[in-house]
Amino acid sequence: MRSDVDIGPCDVGLGVFAARDLAPGETILTFRGPRVEWDDPIHGSPLGANLLQTGRRTYIMPSPPAVLVNHSCDPNAGLVRNRTLVALTPIPRGKEIRFDYSTTMDDGLWSLECRCGSPLCRGLVTDFHQLPVEVKERYLSLGVVQGFIARRCLGRPFAPGFPLPFTSVRSPISSSGSAGSSV
Numbered sequence: 001m002r003s004d005v006d007i008g009p010c011d012v013g014l015g016v017f018a019a020r021d022l023a024p025g026e027t028i029l030t031f032r033g034p035r036v037e038w039d040d041p042i043h044g045s046p047l048g049a050n051l052l053q054t055g056r057r058t059y060i061m062p063s064p065p066a067v068l069v070n071h072s073c074d075p076n077a078g079l080v081r082n083r084t085l086v087a088l089t090p091i092p093r094g095k096e097i098r099f100d101y102s103t104t105m106d107d108g109l110w111s112l113e114c115r116c117g118s119p120l121c122r123g124l125v126t127d128f129h130q131l132p133v134e135v136k137e138r139y140l141s142l143g144v145v146q147g148f149i150a151r152r153c154l155g156r157p158f159a160p161g162f163p164l165p166f167t168s169v170r171s172p173i174s175s176s177g178s179a180g181s182s183v
């Protein structure tokens with residue numbers, strides 16, 4: 001396991017914690033694991049909740065520690081290039097690392113009652129297309145939406161890269177945002 005993270009208990013079971021201070025934009029870990037198809041029976045089992053959607057009809061079953069990264073409606077990390085978890089905010093050593101599962105979900109197969117405890121909690125973790133428009137635009141502008149979802153939203157090829165516009169992570173998207181009005 002990389003030394004950048006620790007696994008430990010949190011209020012929803014196990015979680016992944018920063019083993020050192022992480023700066024915005026820093027790579028935290030990579031999601032790796034066997035590929036799973038859209039029609040695999042695992043979707044109907046409890047294990048299905050652990051899948052990471054990487055394409056319109058494709059998933060991977062992540063190995064630890066990635067599979068243990070929990071959801072937050074106000075995340076301090078996000079996924080770029082479909083599999084790489086990066087810090088969106090400064091994450092001090094010992095702080096739990098969470099990303100918004102909705103940035104990776106768009107298949108109509110799964111939802112989760114959310115207990116993330118954030119003042120911004122939406123109550124239900126749903127597919128990306130069901131998010132409020134302003135939330136979608138913020139994630140798209142940050143480049144932390146899976147490529148197959150971003151392409152659908154933006155209507156054009158989408159290749160998030162660095163540097164990401166992290167300064168907008170906690171502020172509303174301005175009308176000049178690049179996400180456009182087609183979201």
Ligand SMILES: [Zn+2]
Nearest residue numbers: 073114116121
């Ligand atoms: Zn929540």
